[in-house]
Amino acid sequence: xxxxxxxxxxxxxxxxxxVRLALVGLVFLVVELAAVVWMYVRNPNELDQLLVTxxxxxxxxxxxxxxxxxxxxxxxxxxxxAGTRRAxxxxxxxxxxxxxxxxxxxxxxxxxxxxxxxxxxQRESWGQRFLLSGTRRVxxxxxxxxxxxxxxxxxxxxxxxxxxxxxRFHVIFPLLLLSLMFLLFNFSVVRSTLxxxxxxxxxxxxxxxxxxxxxxxxxxxxxxVAALVxxxxxxxxxxxxxxxxxxxxAGDAAHELRTPLAVMMLSIGKLPDSPEKAKLEVDAQRMxxxxxxxxxxxxxxxxxxxxxxxxxxxxxxxxxxTELTPLAFARGHSISFMDQGAVAVHGHGEAIGRALRNLVExxxxxxxxxxxxxxxxxxxxxxxxxxxxxxxxxxxxxxxLQRFRRLDRSQPEGAGLGLAIVFTIMTLHGGxxxxxxxxxxxxxxxxxxxxxxxxxxx
Amino acid sequence: MRVLLAEDNPRFANLxxxxxxxxxxxxDRFGSLSAARESVALDRxxxxxxxxxxxxxxxxxxxxxxxxxxxxxxxxxxxxxxxxGDRVGGLDSGADDYLVKPFDMPELAARCRALLRRPGxxxxxxxxxxxxxxxxxxxxxxxxxxxxxxxxxxxxxxxxLMRRAGHVVSKASLEDTMYALSSEVSPNALEAVVSRLRRxxxxxxxxxxxxxxxxxxxxxxxxxxxxxxxxxxxx
Numbered sequence: 229x230x231x232x233x234x235x236x237x238x239x240x241x242x243x244x245x246x247v248r249l250a251l252v253g254l255v256f257l258v259v260e261l262a263a264v265v266w267m268y269v270r271n272p273n274e275l276d277q278l279l280v281t282x283x284x285x286x287x288x289x290x291x292x293x294x295x296x297x298x299x300x301x302x303x304x305x306x307x308x309x310a311g312t313r314r315a316x317x318x319x320x321x322x323x324x325x326x327x328x329x330x331x332x333x334x335x336x337x338x339x340x341x342x343x344x345x346x347x348x349x350q351r352e353s354w355g356q357r358f359l360l361s362g363t364r365r366v367x368x369x370x371x372x373x374x375x376x377x378x379x380x381x382x383x384x385x386x387x388x389x390x391x392x393x394x395x396r397f398h399v400i401f402p403l404l405l406l407s408l409m410f411l412l413f414n415f416s417v418v419r420s421t422l423x424x425x426x427x428x429x430x431x432x433x434x435x436x437x438x439x440x441x442x443x444x445x446x447x448x449x450x451x452x453v454a455a456l457v458x459x460x461x462x463x464x465x466x467x468x469x470x471x472x473x474x475x476x477x478a479g480d481a482a483h484e485l486r487t488p489l490a491v492m493m494l495s496i497g498k499l500p501d502s503p504e505k506a507k508l509e510v511d512a513q514r515m516x517x518x519x520x521x522x523x524x525x526x527x528x529x530x531x532x533x534x535x536x537x538x539x540x541x542x543x544x545x546x547x548x549x550t551e552l553t554p555l556a557f558a559r560g561h562s563i564s565f566m567d568q569g570a571v572a573v574h575g576h577g578e579a580i581g582r583a584l585r586n587l588v589e590x591x592x593x594x595x596x597x598x599x600x601x602x603x604x605x606x607x608x609x610x611x612x613x614x615x616x617x618x619x620x621x622x623x624x625x626x627x628x629l630q631r632f633r634r635l636d637r638s639q640p641e642g643a644g645l646g647l648a649i650v651f652t653i654m655t656l657h658g659g660x661x662x663x664x665x666x667x668x669x670x671x672x673x674x675x676x677x678x679x680x681x682x683x684x685x686x
Numbered sequence: 687m688r689v690l691l692a693e694d695n696p697r698f699a700n701l702x703x704x705x706x707x708x709x710x711x712x713x714d715r716f717g718s719l720s721a722a723r724e725s726v727a728l729d730r731x732x733x734x735x736x737x738x739x740x741x742x743x744x745x746x747x748x749x750x751x752x753x754x755x756x757x758x759x760x761x762x763x764x765x766x767x768x769x770x771g772d773r774v775g776g777l778d779s780g781a782d783d784y785l786v787k788p789f790d791m792p793e794l795a796a797r798c799r800a801l802l803r804r805p806g807x808x809x810x811x812x813x814x815x816x817x818x819x820x821x822x823x824x825x826x827x828x829x830x831x832x833x834x835x836x837x838x839x840x841x842x843x844x845x846x847l848m849r850r851a852g853h854v855v856s857k858a859s860l861e862d863t864m865y866a867l868s869s870e871v872s873p874n875a876l877e878a879v880v881s882r883l884r885r886x887x888x889x890x891x892x893x894x895x896x897x898x899x900x901x902x903x904x905x906x907x908x909x910x911x912x913x914x915x916x917x918x919x920x921x
Contacts, residue, residue, distance in 0.1 A: 486766040487695055490788035494701035497791045516788050546856075546902065553854040553899040557907060564900030 242422055249414040253407045264399050268391050275387045276360050277349045282308055282390055284364035284375045287316055291368045294318070294327045305329065309386030312379050319374040326373065334380050336361070341374050357382040424453040432460055439532060440468040474530045481526075485519050517589075521645040524582050528652040531579055539577035541570040541677070545605045548584045552592070560597030563588075570606035573677035575657045580675075583653040584611055586646040587673055591615035595670070609659075609677040616670040625663040650675070687802060690731045691715045692722040692748070693764070694741050702735070705791040706798065718742045726752060731759055733798060736781070738765040746779045753780035760801035796852065803849065813848040816893040816908045820848050829890045839864060840883040847896070847906035856903040880904060 268275055290304050307314035315334045318326040323340040330336070341363050349362035360379040365372055379386070431444045443464060446457045493512045499505045549565040556563040573580075584603070591601045595617030604612040620628060628644075629651040647661070650673075654661050659677040666672035689711050693699040696717070703713045714729070716722035719740045726734075734752065738745035749761055763781040782801055785794060803813070813820040819828040822845060827836045836844065842864050846855055861876055884896045897905045 486787035487698060490766075491695070491698050491701060493788045493790050494698070494705060497705070498701070512788070549899065549902050550854045550856065553897070553902060553905060554852055554907065556899075557895075557897045557905065562898075562900070563902075565902045567901070 241425070242418055245418045245422075246411075246414055249418070250411060253410050257403050257407065260403060261395060261399055264395055265391065268387075268394065269384075272387075273349075273351070275390060276351050277362070278390045278394065279309065279379065279387060280349050280360060280362035280377055281364060282393065283314060283316070283377045283379065284362075284366060287318070287375050287377070288364075288366040288368060288373070291318065291326065291366070291373060298327075300327055300329045305331075307331075307379065308389055309379070309381060310389075311383075312381035312386045314380070315378045317376045319376070321372055331380075334378055336376055336378050341376070346374075355382075421450070424449045425456070428453055428457055428460075435464075436533075436535070439535070440464065440471045441532070471530055471532075474526070477526075481523070489515060489519060518645075521586070521649065524586070524649045525645050525652065528579060528582070528649050528656070531576060531653070531656055533574070533576055533656060535574065537574065537576060538572045539575045539580050540572055541580070541605045541609065541611055542567045544577050544581045545570075545584060545603055545611055548581050548588060549603050552585065552588050555589075556592055556601060559592055561592055561595070562600045564600060564602050566602070566604045568604055568606040569608075570611075571609050571679055573609045573657070573659075573679065575677065576653075579653045580611075580657070583650045583675060584613070586649050587611075587613040587675075590646045591617070591671070594618075599670075609679045611675040612672065613674075614666045614670060614672040616666075616668075619665045619669060619671045620663055622665075628663070629661060647673075687732045688712050688714065688730070689733045689735055689798070690722060690725060690729075691735045692719060692740060692745065693735075693737045694718065694739075695737075702794065706795065709795045709798075711798065719745065719748045723748065723751070726757065733801060734759055734761045735798070736761060736763050738763055738767065749779045749781050762797055762801055800849075813845070813851075815848055815851045815906060818848070818887070818892045818894050820845055829887075829892045832890075834886075834890050836883070836886065839879050840886065843879055843883055844906075847904060851906050851908075854899050854903050854905045858903075860903065 286308060287304060290301050293301060313331040313334050315330045315336050317328050317336045317338065319340050320326050325338060328336075328338070346363055347365055349360070352359045358381060361377065363374055363376045365374055367373075428444065435442050435444075443461045444457050446454045446461075489512070493509075493516070496505060496508045496512055499508070546565060546567075549563060553563050588601060588603060591613055595601070595615045599616035601616075602612075602614045604614070628647050630648055651661050654675055654677075657677055659675060662674040662676060664672045664674070687710065689706060691699060691702060691713050693702065693715065694717050699715050699717070703715055706713055711733075714725060714731070716725065719742050722736075734749075736745045736748060740748075745763060745765075749763065752759070752761065760783075761781045763784040764787060765784055766787045783797055785797055813822065817830045819831075820826075821828075825838075825841055827834055827841065827844065843860060846860060846863055857876060864876070864879070880896065880898070887894060887896065893909045895907050895909045897907060899905060
């Protein structure tokens with residue numbers, strides 16, 4: 229399905245299979261026709277009988293009229309087969325002649341059939357020329373009649389209408405009926421055969437990219453579909469492995485970076501008080517925040533959402549504000565929390581907490597001391613952090629959501645990851661980050677989630 | 687106060703030991719969980735300090751084993767991992783608190799003291815913040831060594847805040863402890879007690895600040911050491 233619009237939509241497998249099966253049906257039809265024609269050409273006696281019977285049947289159709297006017301109708305003077313001459317004689321029960329037609333010197337001796345049971349066909353040939361004669365018994369209005377026909381002609385030409393008739397009634401008509409049934413059968417068989425494939429595609433499409441542990445149920449009905457399913461599952465397995473490897477890497481990196489950093493911080497703490505020590509402490513704090521943010525970022529990127537998991541926004545926000553309040557006071561800020569009727573959302577509570585924590589830390593970092601940071605949850609599925617700092621210019625609001633972007637690069641704290649972490653976590657939750665300038669002054673950043681109904685509180 | 691420290695990085699273990707010994711703790715250091723396990727069976731400790739990432743196993747398993755054996759000694763877990771979901775695992779295993787690397791000495795010392803001060807813990811009955819002291823047995827408040835009179839309700843409030851000094855105590859939990867028995871609590875009762883206590887502490891020149899976190903609760907902190915609080919802010 230990777231074709232561009234220029235190359236058009238590719239045909240469906242269903243269409244291609246149906247067309248091919250229909251073509252096969254058509255080939256059967258042609259082969260059957262050829263076989264029938266070949267059979268008759270190879271077996272002229274059969275054709276003789278058919279031609280005599282055809283003439284007799286046609287004459288029989290006009291018997292009632294001949295009984296009335298005693299004359300041969302004009303139309304009956306012409307034989308069926310072009311290029312032949314034909315004479316006939318009709319007897320009734322008891323030997324009486326009903327009608328007679330002679331074509332020039334082609335005459336039939338007036339002699340009733342030797343037995344009234346006789347049905348015969350006889351051929352005399354001289355090179356290409358032939359004389360056919362035969363007797364057929366017919367019933368008209370429940371009276372038996374015997375029609376004796378003599379046909380004189382040459383070559384194969386006179387038999388063409390008979391062959392044509394044969395083909396029409398014995399080949400084309402039944403074959404058309406069969407083909408129609410064959411097509412209907414194809415239609416339903418192809419469709420039911422492809423249905424597991426369709427279901428598999430639907431299942432693959434339904435996979436949530438965030439859920440790497442998802443696997444597709446194998447359809448037992450066909451080995452091909454089962455192979456496709458197991459190939460897709462093997463691919464999911466590889467993706468899951470690499471996601472897990474990424475997560476493990478984040479954890480390993482945490483260990484590797486944090487222990488030396490801890491050693492460094494404890495060592496700095498042992499130094500005698502001096503301006504250098506103070507600077508080192510600031511540097512170590514900055515590095516700690518950087519390491520934490522990088523790990524938050526890699527965890528957020530590798531996070532998997534459990535679709536059944538719900539998060540209570542009010543409880544999360546309350547916890548984050550409680551944890552960050554000492555930091556706020558230490559930096560000379562005041563902080564407030566308000567619950568305006570938040571609802572539960574589908575999501576990872578701790579990840580949402582990380583997002584909010586990064587927003588609050590950002591607000592505490594980028595606004596002057598003495599100002600207030602206000603955290604509000606609700607109404608509805610949203611979290612809101614408002615500060616009284618310089619705000620974020622409108623033309624840079626998309627930029628600040630990217631990694632390693634900072635509004636003020638001279639500002640030493642932070643790596644520019646805070647809002648990127650927020651954005652990654654919100655994207656995973658199907659939510660949005662709205663950056664606005666607050667009424668008055670300062671920035672207001674809102675995290676808006678998809679709603680998932682009321683919280684079940686214990 | 688004997689502390690068992692299980693930490694495989696010798697330099698880190700040295701720094702922790704020196705720092706805590708300067709605060710009056712006695713430390714036994716172990717470089718592996720198996721060595722620590724033997725000592726847990728033989729000796730009595732007041733506190734376990736366990737690094738989760740040890741070369742011979744996961745510290746979480748150690749914590750679980752200790753708890754399964756019926757040992758209720760406070761456990762402070764030190765971890766370099768705080769990925770989403772790691773935190774719950776640490777505390778569910780039976781640890782009392784956790785500290786994520788990197789941290790500084792005052793934070794570690796404060797966490798250790800807080801654990802030892804818990805009911806049944808071995809640390810004395812006197813809570814300190816700067817020049818403010820609270821004797822939890824005699825229910826006596828001293829500022830710079832001078833006993834001052836504090837009414838019972840303010841006393842209860844002060845004790846709660848001093849036990850969690852440097853952290854926010856929620857309004858709801860303060861109301862629960864202070865008005866457990868009275869049937870009717872006016873919405874502003876707590877605010878009134880807080881502002882009376884705040885005035886009293888200021889009048890007696892206590893070097894502490896009683897902060898209000900609007901919508902959350904209150905926090906008692908040293909007035910001089912706000913910088914310490916910042917460093918100690920847990921992530």
